[in-house]
Amino acid sequence: MRAQFVFHEVWIGLRRNLTMTIALIVVVAISLSLLGTGLLFVKQVDNTRTYWQGRVQLSIYLCTSTSVSPQCTKNGPATPAEIAQLDTDLKQLPEVVSIRYESQAQAYQRFKQEFSQDQSFVSTVGKGDIPNSFQVKLKNTEADFPIVAETVDGRPGVDQIVDDSSILDKFYKLLNGARNAVLVIAIILIIAAVLLVANTIRLSAFNRRRETGIMRLVGASNFYVQLPFLVEGVIAGLFGWLVSAGLLIAVKTLWLDTLQQYFPFNVQLSATDLIEVIILAMIIGVLLCGATSFLTLRRYLRV
Amino acid sequence: MIHFDNVTKMYPNQSRAALESVSLDVEKGEFVFLVGPSGSGKSTFLRLVLKEERPTDGRIHVAGKDLARLTNWKVPHLRRRIGCVFQDFRLLPSKNVYQNIAFALEVIGKPRRFIRKVVPEVIDLVGLEGKRDRMPDELSGGEQQRVAMARAFVNRPMILLADEPTGNIDPATSIGIMKVLDRINRTGTTVVMATHDAAIVDSMRKRVIELEYGKVVRDQSRGVYGQAY
Numbered sequence: 001m002r003a004q005f006v007f008h009e010v011w012i013g014l015r016r017n018l019t020m021t022i023a024l025i026v027v028v029a030i031s032l033s034l035l036g037t038g039l040l041f042v043k044q045v046d047n048t049r050t051y052w053q054g055r056v057q058l059s060i061y062l063c064t065s066t067s068v069s070p071q072c073t074k075n076g077p078a079t080p081a082e083i084a085q086l087d088t089d090l091k092q093l094p095e096v097v098s099i100r101y102e103s104q105a106q107a108y109q110r111f112k113q114e115f116s117q118d119q120s121f122v123s124t125v126g127k128g129d130i131p132n133s134f135q136v137k138l139k140n141t142e143a144d145f146p147i148v149a150e151t152v153d154g155r156p157g158v159d160q161i162v163d164d165s166s167i168l169d170k171f172y173k174l175l176n177g178a179r180n181a182v183l184v185i186a187i188i189l190i191i192a193a194v195l196l197v198a199n200t201i202r203l204s205a206f207n208r209r210r211e212t213g214i215m216r217l218v219g220a221s222n223f224y225v226q227l228p229f230l231v232e233g234v235i236a237g238l239f240g241w242l243v244s245a246g247l248l249i250a251v252k253t254l255w256l257d258t259l260q261q262y263f264p265f266n267v268q269l270s271a272t273d274l275i276e277v278i279i280l281a282m283i284i285g286v287l288l289c290g291a292t293s294f295l296t297l298r299r300y301l302r303v
Numbered sequence: 304m305i306h307f308d309n310v311t312k313m314y315p316n317q318s319r320a321a322l323e324s325v326s327l328d329v330e331k332g333e334f335v336f337l338v339g340p341s342g343s344g345k346s347t348f349l350r351l352v353l354k355e356e357r358p359t360d361g362r363i364h365v366a367g368k369d370l371a372r373l374t375n376w377k378v379p380h381l382r383r384r385i386g387c388v389f390q391d392f393r394l395l396p397s398k399n400v401y402q403n404i405a406f407a408l409e410v411i412g413k414p415r416r417f418i419r420k421v422v423p424e425v426i427d428l429v430g431l432e433g434k435r436d437r438m439p440d441e442l443s444g445g446e447q448q449r450v451a452m453a454r455a456f457v458n459r460p461m462i463l464l465a466d467e468p469t470g471n472i473d474p475a476t477s478i479g480i481m482k483v484l485d486r487i488n489r490t491g492t493t494v495v496m497a498t499h500d501a502a503i504v505d506s507m508r509k510r511v512i513e514l515e516y517g518k519v520v521r522d523q524s525r526g527v528y529g530q531a532y
Contacts, residue, residue, distance in 0.1 A: 005409045211406075214393060217353075218458065219383030220410035222376060 009228035013204045020200040028240025031189030032281045033247035038183040039277045045175045060134040061160040078157030095144035097137040104132045197292040205300045226297045237289030241282045304493045305329040310361035321347040323517040334488045336504050337497040339514035345497035349464045386455030386463040390470035392447045394439040401435040404454045429453045445476035465496040501528035
């Protein structure tokens with residue numbers, strides 16, 4: 001009885017101000033999808049970051065016969081003795097966790113494998129173009145980098161020392177900036193959504209003032225008077241969320257997943273990540289609409 | 304049933320009190336007319352009984368409850384024991400006779416079986432047999448007021464408040480309305496009716512309380528509308 005009555009009232013309310021309801025659903029949908037996109041972005045950045053963290057953090061490129069830097073042209077390509085010396089010296093540094101020597105052949109092999117999707121690019125690089133190198137893993141990249149760099153820099157046979165994290169930092173800055181922009185827009189839209197919910201509920205309360213007047217008169221409890229409005233807000237929120245769930249699935253499959261082609265490794269978000277974000281969006285949407293309509297009504301339906 | 308003890312009601316921004324030091328008692332099962340010119344405080348009295356307004360001073364007891372000590376969330380329970388009828392009927396235009404009456408029970412969460420049983424009974428009591436599917440705009444003023452009375456009475460309240468129930472109705476039809484109110488009163492329900500209608504008051508010979516400028520100027524059992532000392 002109660003449930004049927006409430007849903008009948010809700011249906012009347014939603015139908016009576018259909019345009020406002022549609023506007024509400026659209027705004028909720030867009031703000032939730034933007035929020036969700038921001039959250040997916042965060043997860044995506046985390047995904048790539050975790051990948052890199054387990055990787056090489058410092059590369060020491062050695063001189064080859066094709067190197068053009070003044071240092072290499074002066075000393076010539078790194079000799080096996082120089083390489084062995086570097087290896088022992090690096091191993092003695094307490095800041096170094098591990099080192100791996102990669103020969104030119106190995107480097108070329110890895111390069112071919114990582115860019116196997118792009119054969120035209122692979123064909124432009126020759127076997128001797130990629131220098132041999134030491135891949136050094138440090139305990140603490142930022143603090144330890146200068147110490148290690150100092151020990152090996154300028155030695156015969158050493159071409160370039162590259163801090164991988166400094167390259168990644170720029171990449172992360174870009175991603176973080178994009179994420180922040182998305183989140184700021186999402187928050188502005190959520191504020192708009194809250195105001196729209198408040199307005200829609202107010203309009204609905206005004207439309208039904210006759211009913212609510214009689215309800216109060218015959219002694220309906222405050223909760224009973226407010227429930228249809230509350231459910232109305234929550235249902236609009238749920239519809240908005242459904243639309244946003246669709247949009248989020250689209251964002252993931254049509255946009256984020258295509259990022260994969262720019263990465264040699266797996267950065268694709270799992271379905272669990274997506275479901276997590278969608279569920280979070282639902283909770284936010286429902287709480288937002290429910291709380292807003294409840295607070296709006298408290299001002300309009302006093303005993 | 305209704306007990307006013309030295310009640311004063313001041314509205315904000317008004318120099319004169321709407322009710323001034325009103326003390327009176329209405330016993331269970333009584334039928335009381337509240338008479339007096341417009342602005343004499345009749346409506347304020349009814350609103351105070353419903354706790355739609357709070358008195359500036361004095362104590363009010365309704366159905367054994369001290370209204371000052373009644374918390375806001377218990378006010379609905381007070382109102383379930385009080386039925387209300389107004390000059391303008393206040394029916395829902397989109398609901399038919401049956402639905403309008405059932406609405407009062409639905410919103411206080413009564414089970415459907417109970418509603419199906421009592422609504423037809425009360426439709427018979429107010430004399431609207433065979434009109435349960437009519438919409439309010441298909442009914443005459445008198446019939447609409449009968450629907451309003453059915454809605455006010457369907458939950459068997461202890462008190463029925465009527466604010467000029469015959470104000471929009473011609474004298475001949477008003478007699479029928481009064482008959483229904485009398486029938487409701489005979490079931491043991493206390494009836495308080497605010498009115499301007501001298502003919503009705505004179506013909507009923509019930510207790511009359513006359514208000515003037517917010518003060519009780521006459522309280523007479525088996526009274527008439529005008530001054531009749």
